[in-house]
Amino acid sequence: MTIRVSVVGAKGRMGATVVGAVQSAPDMELALALDAGDDLTQITPANTDVVVEFTVPAVSLSNVLTLVGQGVNVVVGTTGWTDEKLAQVGEALAAHPDNSVFIAPNFAISTVLAEHFAAQAARYFESVEIVEMHHPNKVDAPSGTAIHTAHVIAAARKEASMPPIPDNTQTDGGSRGQVVDGIHVHAVRLRGLNAHEEVLFGNAGEQLVLRADSFDRSSFMPGVLLAVRHAGENPGKVTVGLDAYLEL
Numbered sequence: 685m686t687i688r689v690s691v692v693g694a695k696g697r698m699g700a701t702v703v704g705a706v707q708s709a710p711d712m713e714l715a716l717a718l719d720a721g722d723d724l725t726q727i728t729p730a731n732t733d734v735v736v737e738f739t740v741p742a743v744s745l746s747n748v749l750t751l752v753g754q755g756v757n758v759v760v761g762t763t764g765w766t767d768e769k770l771a772q773v774g775e776a777l778a779a780h781p782d783n784s785v786f787i788a789p790n791f792a793i794s795t796v797l798a799e800h801f802a803a804q805a806a807r808y809f810e811s812v813e814i815v816e817m818h819h820p821n822k823v824d825a826p827s828g829t830a831i832h833t834a835h836v837i838a839a840a841r842k843e844a845s846m847p848p849i850p851d852n853t854q855t856d857g858g859s860r861g862q863v864v865d866g867i868h869v870h871a872v873r874l875r876g877l878n879a880h881e882e883v884l885f886g887n888a889g890e891q892l893v894l895r896a897d898s899f900d901r902s903s904f905m906p907g908v909l910l911a912v913r914h915a916g917e918n919p920g921k922v923t924v925g926l927d928a929y930l931e932l
Protein backbone atom coordinates (compact mmCIF):
# COMPACT_ATOMS: atom_id res chain seq x y z
CA MET A 685 0.00 0.00 0.00
CA THR A 686 1.32 3.45 -0.89
CA ILE A 687 1.82 5.80 2.09
CA ARG A 688 0.46 9.28 1.40
CA VAL A 689 2.87 11.78 2.97
CA SER A 690 2.36 15.51 3.47
CA VAL A 691 5.28 17.78 4.37
CA VAL A 692 4.99 20.88 6.58
CA GLY A 693 7.93 23.26 6.30
CA ALA A 694 8.31 22.07 2.70
CA LYS A 695 10.24 25.15 1.53
CA GLY A 696 12.89 24.82 4.24
CA ARG A 697 16.28 23.09 4.02
CA MET A 698 15.00 19.88 5.62
CA GLY A 699 11.44 20.05 4.30
CA ALA A 700 12.60 20.39 0.69
CA THR A 701 14.96 17.44 1.14
CA VAL A 702 12.10 15.37 2.61
CA VAL A 703 9.86 16.26 -0.37
CA GLY A 704 12.53 14.85 -2.71
CA ALA A 705 13.05 11.72 -0.58
CA VAL A 706 9.30 11.00 -0.45
CA GLN A 707 8.99 11.48 -4.23
CA SER A 708 11.86 9.00 -4.72
CA ALA A 709 10.53 6.38 -2.28
CA PRO A 710 8.78 3.50 -4.12
CA ASP A 711 6.23 2.97 -1.33
CA MET A 712 5.26 6.65 -0.80
CA GLU A 713 3.56 9.47 -2.63
CA LEU A 714 3.67 13.18 -1.86
CA ALA A 715 0.26 14.52 -0.85
CA LEU A 716 0.56 18.18 0.23
CA ALA A 717 3.71 20.31 0.57
CA LEU A 718 2.90 23.25 2.89
CA ASP A 719 4.91 26.04 4.46
CA ALA A 720 4.41 29.23 6.51
CA GLY A 721 1.08 30.92 5.78
CA ASP A 722 -0.59 27.77 4.45
CA ASP A 723 -3.70 26.38 6.16
CA LEU A 724 -2.73 23.09 7.82
CA THR A 725 -6.39 22.02 8.04
CA GLN A 726 -6.11 21.20 4.33
CA ILE A 727 -4.41 18.05 5.63
CA THR A 728 -7.03 15.40 6.44
CA PRO A 729 -7.17 11.58 6.57
CA ALA A 730 -8.82 11.78 3.12
CA ASN A 731 -5.53 12.94 1.53
CA THR A 732 -2.77 12.07 4.05
CA ASP A 733 -1.58 9.09 6.10
CA VAL A 734 1.53 10.68 7.65
CA VAL A 735 2.71 14.28 7.98
CA VAL A 736 6.42 15.10 8.26
CA GLU A 737 6.99 18.37 10.15
CA PHE A 738 10.31 20.27 9.90
CA THR A 739 9.71 23.93 10.75
CA VAL A 740 11.06 26.11 13.58
CA PRO A 741 10.93 25.50 17.34
CA ALA A 742 8.61 28.49 17.92
CA VAL A 743 5.74 27.02 15.84
CA SER A 744 6.23 23.25 15.92
CA LEU A 745 4.04 22.53 18.98
CA SER A 746 1.15 24.53 17.54
CA ASN A 747 1.51 22.76 14.17
CA VAL A 748 1.60 19.33 15.79
CA LEU A 749 -1.49 20.07 17.89
CA THR A 750 -3.34 21.20 14.75
CA LEU A 751 -2.27 18.08 12.86
CA VAL A 752 -3.27 15.75 15.71
CA GLY A 753 -6.62 17.54 15.67
CA GLN A 754 -6.88 16.71 11.96
CA GLY A 755 -6.64 12.99 12.79
CA VAL A 756 -3.36 12.16 11.02
CA ASN A 757 -0.09 10.56 12.18
CA VAL A 758 2.81 12.98 12.59
CA VAL A 759 6.61 12.55 12.30
CA VAL A 760 8.49 15.56 13.71
CA GLY A 761 12.11 16.58 13.20
CA THR A 762 11.88 20.14 14.50
CA THR A 763 13.84 20.85 17.68
CA GLY A 764 12.81 22.64 20.89
CA TRP A 765 10.80 19.92 22.61
CA THR A 766 10.45 20.00 26.40
CA ASP A 767 8.64 17.65 28.79
CA GLU A 768 5.84 20.23 29.07
CA LYS A 769 5.37 20.41 25.30
CA LEU A 770 5.44 16.61 25.01
CA ALA A 771 2.77 16.40 27.71
CA GLN A 772 0.54 18.77 25.70
CA VAL A 773 0.87 16.52 22.65
CA GLY A 774 0.08 13.48 24.82
CA GLU A 775 -3.10 15.19 26.05
CA ALA A 776 -4.13 16.06 22.48
CA LEU A 777 -3.62 12.42 21.43
CA ALA A 778 -5.99 11.30 24.18
CA ALA A 779 -8.79 12.70 21.99
CA HIS A 780 -7.33 10.94 18.92
CA PRO A 781 -6.31 7.51 20.25
CA ASP A 782 -5.90 6.02 16.74
CA ASN A 783 -3.11 8.43 15.81
CA SER A 784 0.50 8.77 16.90
CA VAL A 785 3.25 11.38 17.05
CA PHE A 786 6.90 10.47 16.57
CA ILE A 787 9.65 13.00 17.36
CA ALA A 788 13.36 12.52 16.65
CA PRO A 789 16.03 15.02 17.76
CA ASN A 790 18.20 13.50 15.03
CA PHE A 791 17.37 11.13 12.15
CA ALA A 792 20.99 10.32 11.16
CA ILE A 793 22.06 6.77 12.00
CA SER A 794 25.61 7.95 12.86
CA THR A 795 24.31 10.33 15.50
CA VAL A 796 21.72 7.93 16.92
CA LEU A 797 24.47 5.29 17.29
CA ALA A 798 26.93 7.80 18.80
CA GLU A 799 24.32 8.68 21.42
CA HIS A 800 23.67 4.98 22.11
CA PHE A 801 27.40 4.38 22.60
CA ALA A 802 27.67 7.52 24.76
CA ALA A 803 25.03 6.09 27.11
CA GLN A 804 27.12 2.91 27.39
CA ALA A 805 30.38 4.82 27.99
CA ALA A 806 28.89 7.28 30.50
CA ARG A 807 29.32 5.09 33.57
CA TYR A 808 33.05 4.49 32.96
CA PHE A 809 34.33 8.11 32.81
CA GLU A 810 34.72 10.79 35.47
CA SER A 811 34.41 13.68 33.00
CA VAL A 812 32.18 14.28 29.99
CA GLU A 813 31.43 17.33 27.82
CA ILE A 814 29.55 17.75 24.54
CA VAL A 815 30.58 19.92 21.59
CA GLU A 816 28.04 20.43 18.80
CA MET A 817 29.03 22.18 15.56
CA HIS A 818 26.55 23.45 12.97
CA HIS A 819 26.00 25.71 9.96
CA PRO A 820 25.53 29.39 10.91
CA ASN A 821 21.91 29.49 9.61
CA LYS A 822 20.76 27.37 12.54
CA VAL A 823 18.44 29.38 14.85
CA ASP A 824 18.71 27.36 18.08
CA ALA A 825 21.67 26.65 20.34
CA PRO A 826 22.57 24.24 21.70
CA SER A 827 21.23 21.76 19.19
CA GLY A 828 18.25 19.58 20.04
CA THR A 829 20.53 16.59 19.59
CA ALA A 830 23.10 17.88 22.09
CA ILE A 831 20.37 18.55 24.67
CA HIS A 832 19.01 15.02 24.16
CA THR A 833 22.50 13.51 24.37
CA ALA A 834 23.15 15.37 27.63
CA HIS A 835 19.94 14.00 29.15
CA VAL A 836 20.79 10.45 28.04
CA ILE A 837 24.30 10.67 29.52
CA ALA A 838 23.01 12.26 32.74
CA ALA A 839 20.47 9.45 33.15
CA ALA A 840 23.18 6.79 32.67
CA ARG A 841 25.48 8.52 35.19
CA LYS A 842 22.64 8.78 37.70
CA GLU A 843 21.77 5.10 37.31
CA ALA A 844 25.45 4.26 37.95
CA SER A 845 25.55 6.59 41.02
CA MET A 846 28.40 8.60 39.49
CA PRO A 847 29.70 11.58 41.54
CA PRO A 848 29.46 15.13 40.11
CA ILE A 849 31.80 15.89 37.20
CA PRO A 850 35.06 17.47 38.47
CA ASP A 851 35.43 21.17 37.56
CA ASN A 852 37.38 23.78 39.52
CA THR A 853 36.42 26.75 37.30
CA GLN A 854 36.46 29.89 39.49
CA THR A 855 35.60 32.49 36.82
CA ASP A 856 33.45 31.96 33.74
CA GLY A 857 32.40 34.60 31.24
CA GLY A 858 30.39 32.00 29.35
CA SER A 859 33.22 29.97 27.87
CA ARG A 860 32.31 26.82 29.81
CA GLY A 861 29.14 26.51 27.73
CA GLN A 862 25.54 25.79 28.78
CA VAL A 863 25.00 23.26 31.55
CA VAL A 864 22.28 20.79 30.51
CA ASP A 865 21.36 18.23 33.18
CA GLY A 866 24.81 18.74 34.75
CA ILE A 867 26.70 18.30 31.45
CA HIS A 868 28.57 21.21 29.81
CA VAL A 869 27.43 21.68 26.19
CA HIS A 870 29.37 23.89 23.75
CA ALA A 871 27.92 25.18 20.46
CA VAL A 872 30.04 26.16 17.43
CA ARG A 873 28.52 27.90 14.37
CA LEU A 874 30.82 27.83 11.35
CA ARG A 875 30.29 28.42 7.62
CA GLY A 876 30.99 25.18 5.76
CA LEU A 877 29.70 22.89 8.52
CA ASN A 878 26.41 21.02 8.42
CA ALA A 879 25.66 19.04 11.64
CA HIS A 880 28.35 17.52 13.85
CA GLU A 881 28.62 16.36 17.45
CA GLU A 882 31.47 15.21 19.67
CA VAL A 883 31.09 13.65 23.08
CA LEU A 884 34.36 13.86 25.02
CA PHE A 885 34.88 11.43 27.91
CA GLY A 886 37.88 11.71 30.24
CA ASN A 887 39.58 9.74 33.00
CA ALA A 888 43.04 10.22 34.46
CA GLY A 889 45.47 9.55 31.60
CA GLU A 890 42.85 8.62 28.95
CA GLN A 891 40.17 10.03 26.67
CA LEU A 892 37.37 8.62 24.54
CA VAL A 893 35.88 10.77 21.77
CA LEU A 894 32.64 9.78 20.06
CA ARG A 895 32.04 11.89 16.95
CA ALA A 896 29.17 11.85 14.44
CA ASP A 897 29.20 13.94 11.25
CA SER A 898 26.24 14.69 9.00
CA PHE A 899 27.97 16.21 5.99
CA ASP A 900 24.75 16.48 4.00
CA ARG A 901 20.99 16.54 4.71
CA SER A 902 20.64 13.29 2.76
CA SER A 903 22.04 11.65 5.93
CA PHE A 904 18.71 12.26 7.68
CA MET A 905 16.47 10.81 4.94
CA PRO A 906 16.70 7.03 5.65
CA GLY A 907 15.71 7.77 9.26
CA VAL A 908 12.81 10.03 8.22
CA LEU A 909 11.47 7.39 5.79
CA LEU A 910 11.89 4.67 8.46
CA ALA A 911 9.81 6.76 10.89
CA VAL A 912 7.14 7.35 8.21
CA ARG A 913 6.92 3.59 7.61
CA HIS A 914 6.49 2.97 11.37
CA ALA A 915 4.02 5.85 11.90
CA GLY A 916 0.86 4.82 13.69
CA GLU A 917 2.47 1.82 15.42
CA ASN A 918 1.99 3.29 18.90
CA PRO A 919 -1.55 4.68 18.66
CA GLY A 920 -2.39 7.39 21.17
CA LYS A 921 1.30 7.79 22.12
CA VAL A 922 4.20 10.19 21.61
CA THR A 923 7.43 8.32 20.81
CA VAL A 924 10.79 10.13 21.04
CA GLY A 925 14.00 8.95 19.37
CA LEU A 926 14.80 6.89 16.28
CA ASP A 927 16.33 4.18 18.50
CA ALA A 928 12.70 3.05 19.00
CA TYR A 929 12.85 1.59 15.46
CA LEU A 930 16.45 0.30 15.47
CA GLU A 931 17.31 -2.97 17.16
CA LEU A 932 20.23 -1.63 19.22
Ligand SMILES: NC(=O)C1=CN([C@@H]2O[C@H](COP(=O)(O)OP(=O)(O)OC[C@H]3O[C@@H](n4cnc5c(N)ncnc54)[C@H](O)[C@@H]3O)[C@@H](O)[C@H]2O)C=CC1
Pocket residue numbers: 692693694695696697698699718719720721738739740741743747760761762763764788789790791792828904
Ligand atom coordinates in the same frame (compact mmCIF):
# COMPACT_ATOMS: atom_id res chain seq x y z
N1 LIG B 1 15.66 15.78 13.57
C1 LIG B 1 16.64 15.92 12.66
O1 LIG B 1 17.31 14.95 12.25
C2 LIG B 1 16.93 17.29 12.14
C3 LIG B 1 16.28 18.36 12.67
N2 LIG B 1 16.47 19.59 12.17
C4 LIG B 1 15.63 20.64 12.73
O2 LIG B 1 14.56 20.87 11.82
C5 LIG B 1 14.12 22.22 11.92
C6 LIG B 1 14.13 22.85 10.54
O3 LIG B 1 15.46 22.98 10.10
P1 LIG B 1 15.76 23.60 8.66
O4 LIG B 1 14.98 22.90 7.62
O5 LIG B 1 17.23 23.69 8.55
O6 LIG B 1 15.15 25.10 8.84
P2 LIG B 1 14.67 26.11 7.69
O7 LIG B 1 14.67 27.45 8.33
O8 LIG B 1 15.45 25.89 6.45
O9 LIG B 1 13.16 25.65 7.39
C7 LIG B 1 12.08 25.92 8.22
C8 LIG B 1 10.85 26.05 7.33
O10 LIG B 1 9.70 26.13 8.16
C9 LIG B 1 8.85 27.09 7.58
N3 LIG B 1 7.89 27.57 8.56
C10 LIG B 1 8.05 28.54 9.50
N4 LIG B 1 6.93 28.70 10.20
C11 LIG B 1 6.03 27.81 9.70
C12 LIG B 1 4.68 27.51 10.02
N5 LIG B 1 4.02 28.14 10.99
N6 LIG B 1 4.07 26.53 9.32
C13 LIG B 1 4.70 25.88 8.32
N7 LIG B 1 5.98 26.14 7.98
C14 LIG B 1 6.64 27.09 8.67
C15 LIG B 1 9.78 28.18 7.06
O11 LIG B 1 9.15 29.03 6.12
C16 LIG B 1 10.87 27.32 6.46
O12 LIG B 1 10.58 27.00 5.12
C17 LIG B 1 15.04 22.88 12.96
O13 LIG B 1 14.44 22.83 14.23
C18 LIG B 1 16.28 21.98 12.93
O14 LIG B 1 17.02 22.03 14.11
C19 LIG B 1 17.34 19.84 11.14
C20 LIG B 1 18.04 18.82 10.59
C21 LIG B 1 17.89 17.44 11.04
Ligand SMILES: O=C(O)C1=N[C@H](C(=O)O)C[C@H](O)C1
Pocket residue numbers: 763789790818822823826827828829830878879880
Ligand atom coordinates in the same frame (compact mmCIF):
# COMPACT_ATOMS: atom_id res chain seq x y z
O1 LIG C 1 19.45 22.65 12.45
C1 LIG C 1 20.09 21.65 12.04
O2 LIG C 1 20.76 21.67 11.00
C2 LIG C 1 20.03 20.42 12.82
N1 LIG C 1 19.22 20.38 13.84
C3 LIG C 1 19.01 19.26 14.70
C4 LIG C 1 19.47 19.59 16.11
O3 LIG C 1 19.34 20.73 16.54
O4 LIG C 1 19.93 18.67 16.80
C5 LIG C 1 19.59 17.99 14.15
C6 LIG C 1 20.91 18.16 13.45
O5 LIG C 1 21.87 18.44 14.40
C7 LIG C 1 20.81 19.25 12.39
